[in-house]
Amino acid sequence: MATESPGNEFGRVSRLRGQLFESVTFAASITGILALAALLIYVTIDAFDLEAASPEWLLVYFVTLVLPYIGFCLYETDRAIQRRTALILAGGLVITAVVFTAVEAFVRPIPGLTWQLVYLFLFVVPVAGYVTVAGSNTPTGAVGFGLLGRIAGGAALGLWLFIIFVVFDLQMYFLVYTVGVFPTALVWYAVRRWNVAARLAGSRVDRDAAELLTTRVLVGAVGVVGTAGAVVLRGSLPVYPTDLIMLAWSLVAPVTAVTTVLTARRYDRRRGVLVGAAVLLVALGGGFGLSVGALSQNGAVLLLLGVSVPTATYLNRVWRADEGRAGLALPLLIVAGALAGAVLVQTFGIQSPDPWLDLSYIRGTPTTQTTQARSAGLFPAIVGSVLLITLTALISFVLGVGTAVFLEEYTRDSGVIGAISRLIQVNIANLAAVPSVVYGLLGLAVFVNFAGFGVGTAISASLTLSLLILPITVISAQEAIRSIPDELRDGSLAMGATRWQTTKNVVLPEAMPGILTGIILALGRAIGETAPLIMIGMATIAFSPPSGLFSQLSAMPMLIYSWANNPSPEFRFGVVAAGVLTLLSVLLAMNATAIIIRNKYERDA
Amino acid sequence: MMDTDPERFSTTSRRTFLTAAAGAGTAALAGCTQSSTADQETKSITITGSSTVYPLMSAIAEEYRQNNDNVDPTVNRTGSGGGFSNHFCVGNSDFNNASRPIQPEEEQLCGDNGVEYVELTLATDALTIVVSEDSFVDCLTVEELARIWESDSADTWNEIRDEFPNEEIERYGAADTSGTYDYLIENVQGEERGHTSDYTATEQDNQIAQGVMGSENAIGYFGFAYFFQNPDGLKAVGIDNGNGCVKPSLETARSGEYQPLTRSLYTYPSMEALSEDYIADFARYVVEQTTNQELVAENVGYVPLSESTQQEQMQKLEDAIEQAN
Known part of the structure; x- marks a missing residue:
């Protein structure tokens, strides 16, 4: 709405249009995140049965666990942050209680939520995230989170090793x-x-x-x-x-x-x-x-x-x-808070939720019987998914980096090799758009039936998934290799190094962070795939974890998909929600590992 | 890194290695041993096929596992046809479940690949026609049902029956790879009248349920299990096969009154698989469980076999096992 003002010869341009555009772009950028956040909140509530948590239960853990944590994070931050946090926490409590009660009373009841839960997810969780960031910039906080991160990362690594030894033979x-x-x-x-x-x-x-x-x-x-x-x-x-x-x-x-x-x-x-x-x-x-x-x-x-x-x-x-030695107390603070909470809940007989996502779920075997929802477990599928993604990462790393090095370092512009590499290049760009079910057919024809690797075995499935993500890994590895300045290559060659030595000692180490980023993104797609796995006959349900490369396995997405179709609502809400959270946690753990590796390479380089 | 100065730290490293070696050695000598696990490997059974039979078969497999943890059955849902053509008739799977008998083309494919099999009946399923709770439909004749689902189908409800409103029919049904789809065609409208393509096709029963619940002009069909567990928001349509309106239930399905929409569920073990003792043992267990009221009816939602049918199936299986060996 540019409007000309008659009194001013330079004219005035309305800012309205620009501001509108800005807010539209902002809305566009948060739509997806908000939708996902809403879904995750409901999934979390279902998985941990928080709907059944009494307000007293939430209060106990808020006091013993959340408040000490926030206090720890704010220990060395400046006054402004401390005041802001207290204001948001207190103000949020009042606002949520009033608004929620008003909506329930005058508009319509909100299913599956109480105002305490709304407060938890809308205020406490974001505030905890905010103070975590603020706290990790102080010396004590940095030490605390450093230790916590190492404990969590170490535990994830230990569990990964455990899973690998479940699959592979310890005696061997x-x-x-x-x-x-x-x-x-x-x-x-x-x-x-x-x-x-x-x-x-x-x-x-x-x-x-x-x-x-x-x-x-x-x-x-x-x-x-x-x-x-x-x-x-x-x-x-x-x-x-x-x-x-x-x-x-x-x-x-x-x-x-x-x-x-x-x-x-x-x-x-x-x-x-x-x-x-x-x-x-x-x-x-x-x-x-x-x-x-x-x-x-x-x-x-x-x-x-x-x-x-x-x-x-x-x-x-x-x-x-x-x-910042005091920061070493953070893990103790959390453990003590959890214990104190549990003791209080016990002593006063406070009604606690009965979570779907608990140890017996993680360790248990799956079931599909509608009356047995409480005994459903995910262990074989967790092991299956972790094995699948480990193998896929290895195979696609080798294939992806191999292809990219050939295309970037060894091709020539002319002659037979040039023609071949142009052909490969065009095909890879197109392969990225091929639907996943087509890769499933490829896997069925080549790996299952022709090569005889077996219906739904770990090796057939991981080869299929590797091919599926190959275009993405190749293209990102190519980008990474291409971004290495030619001066580095020339310097290495001028020192008398061979092309192989240059690639091994100069190009690949420099390109590694970029290559790993590409593989991280691609694996994220692979772990959630079901269509190609259904085509190669991967088991929907397996009762024991795979015992080797040629063993049948099931993966989390397959099992979750079949549970979502179970007639019993306990499966469709509780068991499925717990499965979704587990899948997301495994995915996040893997991505975090890959990001740590990448950052380490970036620091060293 | 290690080769910068090997002299400097040699003592620590060697000492640790020696200590660890000595410790492990002593402990091993003390008799802490176990036997090799190489010959205790688990034996797998691959079960493919119908997504309708999947819950029943996986429940049976789960029960079987509790007493036989060296056998590892895996069950997957490829659809009856997908299982036969992609896996079973190529010789890659041990059992294929089906919610309809094997088709001539599939028999041909199995024959070409030298895969022999035996047909076992597992349970009875009633195909349920559902509408929304508030729907104006209570009962349909077989011919009316055929008019709704044939390939040249009616567009609006008043074409089906004059008293119905002039509203478009919203259809939800099984995907064409599903045994449920074939069953409806064969038993209601017949092959030559085909199946409409103007419907929402899915393998997921709860999508059909959601769709039908959402509109009073909607109609859908799926297996009995889903409706048996979830009557809220849905209404089963009674079927009039010339003898008055019959609603689907465990009783009417077993007695055969609910016609023509009861169907048998099958599994096809391959002869080659049955020659393995552990698979034969599993197959016997499967047939034994077909009369288990708690498992088949309450936990899965199908109609168990009668004692006499079970004995026929067991006889058939025993003959097949004998022939396979």
Whole structure:
């Protein structure tokens, strides 16, 4: 609405149009987020049965858990932030109560919500997020969240290891480690320690040949022979140590050793031994007695091993840096708050919700019987999904990076190779738009029927999913490689490096963050896919986790989809909601892992 | 990194390795051993096919697992036809469930690939025609039903019966890969009159239910299980097959009064699979469970077999197992 004002010869332009446009773009950008947030709120309420939580229950945990947490975050922030937080929390309480009651009274009742829940999701959760960000900028807060992040990340890593050992054979790993990896490491160490190459070089062999012979050929031979020996032994050896001993020897011991050496190298020997001892004690202590209720002994060892390494090294670092040590109390604060809440709820007999998403759901086997909703579990599908995504990540990394390196580093503009690479390039760009069900047909025809990998096996499914996301991984890896300046390549080549050395030492390390970002985005698509999996005959329901690459498996989206069609509303709301939250958590954990790896590469580069 | 100065930290590393090795060695000597797990591998059973039979089959498999944890049955929902043509008749699956008997083309495909099988009846399902609770429809004759679902179908309700309002018919039904779809065609309008394409097709029963609940001019059909659990908001239409109006229920389905919309549910084990003892054992268990009132009727919502039918099926299975070996 540009209006000309007659009195002013330059004219005046109305700002209205611009402001309207701005608000439209703002509305567009939050529509999706708001819709998703509303859905997630309802899913969370269903999954944890919060609708049945009494106001007293919410109040108890608000006081014992949420308020101390907010207090911790605000401990070192400035006054303005503290005042703002208190104002929003208090004001929000009044506003929600009044508005909600008014709407219920005059407009219509709101299904499945109480004003306490609305307050929780509209005010408490955003405020907690806000103070977390504010608090992590203070020294104490940074230490607290650093520790919390390492505990959570370590636990996720430990659980991932646990899942991998559910699928793959621990006895096989034990043999491979004992007769393959361990002797190889010993030989490699011995060759360096006593400088075997130099001694050998004296007589008839020249120095380079001796070096090659000892560090490459000898070490390689020991590794190959050992691994082959392990495979042979696995078929014939009838007796093995118990799981706990195998884990202690082939996983806890080497991890402890490496942690000790690395810490000793960074600080001093005493600290190295201290950190190593802490890791050993926590991990094995967990296995011997402290089995963490929900998990088996193996699970406890692996979980605690995952937690102890990053936690112990971080504690050591913080203690040494001598800043924000008070932040180390954050995990204790949370545990104490949860315990205090539980004690209060018990003592006063407060009615608590009966969550669908609990340990028995995570560990249980699935069911479809309409009267058995309470006993439904997700464990086989969780293991299936994690295995599927791990394999897909590996395969698509190899295929994607391989294709991108060929297209960016080895093609020429002319001749046969040029024509081939142009053909590949055009096809990849088009493949990105092919519907997923077509990839399912491809998987059915090629992997299941032609290659005979079996209906719905882990290997057929992960190959199919890898092909599905291949265009995305290739294109993003290409972008990443293309963004490396030619000066770097030229510098490397000018120093006499071969093209292979340049690619390996210069291009790929520089491009790695970009490549990993592409794979993260693509895996996010792969984990939620069902159409191609249905085509290759993946099991909708499996009662035990997969036991190898050629084992049938089910995945979370498949099971959730079939539960959503169950006649019983308990399935369609409770069980499905719990499944959706679990799927999202696994997805977030994987993305977080990938982002940490990416950030680390970016820092190093 | 390690090769910068191997001398410096050698002692720590070696000491740790030695301690760990000694510790593990001592413990192993103390007799903490277990036997190899190589020969205890779980044996898998692949079950594909109808999404109508899926809940029944997975409930039976779940029960079976509780006493046989070295056998791992997996059940998936490919649709009856999808299961036969993509998996079973190619020789890749052990059982295929179907909500209709195997079709001649599928028999041909199985035959070409040398896949032999036996047909077992599992339960009876009643196909339910549903309308919204507030709908004006209570009862339809088979011919009226055919007019609604045939390929050259009526557009408005008053074409079906004069007393119905002049409103467009909103149809919700099974996708054409589903056994339910084939069943309706064969038993109501007949092959030559086909199935309308002017409807919302889905494999998901609750989408049909949601659609039908949403409008009083809507009509839909699906298996009995869904309606058995969720009568709220939906009304089952009685069917008049010339002998008055019959509403679907467990009793009318089993007695055969609810005609022509009761149908049998089948599973097809392949002969090759039955030659394996553990699969034969599972197949026997499946047939045993077909008369289990609690499992079949209450937990899944189908009509269990009568004792005599079950015995026939068991005989058929035993003959097949004998022939397979």
